[in-house]
Amino acid sequence: MNTDDALKNLRARLAHAKSVTVVTGAGISADSGVPTFRGPEGLWKDFRPEELASPEAFTRDPTLVWEWYNWRRELLATKQPNPGHEALVALEKSIEQFWLITQNVDGLHATAGSRNISEIHGNIWKVRCTECGVIEENRKVPLEILPKCSTCQGLLRPHIVWFGESLDAQDLRNCYAALETCEILLIIGTSGLVYPAASFGQVAKDRGAFVVELNLDPTPNSELVDITIHGRAKDILPRLLP
Numbered sequence: 001m002n003t004d005d006a007l008k009n010l011r012a013r014l015a016h017a018k019s020v021t022v023v024t025g026a027g028i029s030a031d032s033g034v035p036t037f038r039g040p041e042g043l044w045k046d047f048r049p050e051e052l053a054s055p056e057a058f059t060r061d062p063t064l065v066w067e068w069y070n071w072r073r074e075l076l077a078t079k080q081p082n083p084g085h086e087a088l089v090a091l092e093k094s095i096e097q098f099w100l101i102t103q104n105v106d107g108l109h110a111t112a113g114s115r116n117i118s119e120i121h122g123n124i125w126k127v128r129c130t131e132c133g134v135i136e137e138n139r140k141v142p143l144e145i146l147p148k149c150s151t152c153q154g155l156l157r158p159h160i161v162w163f164g165e166s167l168d169a170q171d172l173r174n175c176y177a178a179l180e181t182c183e184i185l186l187i188i189g190t191s192g193l194v195y196p197a198a199s200f201g202q203v204a205k206d207r208g209a210f211v212v213e214l215n216l217d218p219t220p221n222s223e224l225v226d227i228t229i230h231g232r233a234k235d236i237l238p239r240l241l242p
């Protein structure tokens, strides 16, 4: 199916759908100038995840890890939501039951105005105390290294789910509820390689959802979806709106 026909089909379905779930990855923020993780320009080409984004790395060298997150916070502080994020805000307003599951930690969906969101990998603008566990929003750029908890003086860490860590249980329950009940699932701008998000398409498909992928390139999800649309999120998503 060509892109025009695929969009026409999807627009018609969205016009009648009562429940829609969306899964996003770094590709939607790429259109705001945020680097993705994989691919020739991706962050993991120059940095090794296990040296920067794991609990072991933080125990070994918290200064190095915070320097990397400060660099990313400085970069992200200059970025704004794009028409792809904005189209999802408009879609949320037009659908009775809408849930947005994002792997992105940049907070751009919330800044754009999305409301029903699970940020399953955390949020780079939040910090968590390694001693008392308190979670706070902190938009200071750069953060002093090493940052300390205002309540107990414990060492703060980024509120991010690192490699080898579990996702928040309540977040996961919300995600599965949204995946198991949606009529349409849109999977946008993710390489589909990181679990559990990589399995979300199959979960919705098994419950009878119409599953659509929007990406620049084929991914493992392309095998199971009902429609693949190739293109940039910022160009395609506004075309889904009535």
Ligand code: OAD
Binding pocket: 024, 025, 026, 027, 028, 030, 031, 036, 037, 038, 039, 042, 049, 103, 104, 105, 121, 160, 161, 162, 163, 188, 189, 190, 191, 192, 193, 194, 214, 215, 216, 217, 219, 231, 232, 233, 234
């Ligand atoms: P990846 O970097 O793995 O994949 C980005 C995907 O977006 C690729 O499939 C690209 O083809 C696609 N893409 C790029 N630009 C696009 C555009 N303008 N429009 C549409 N698609 C585009 O990013 P994720 O799949 O999000 O974990 O990565 C998953 C997780 O791996 C991340 O959340 C991160 C990382 O390690 C944490 O931060 C914990």
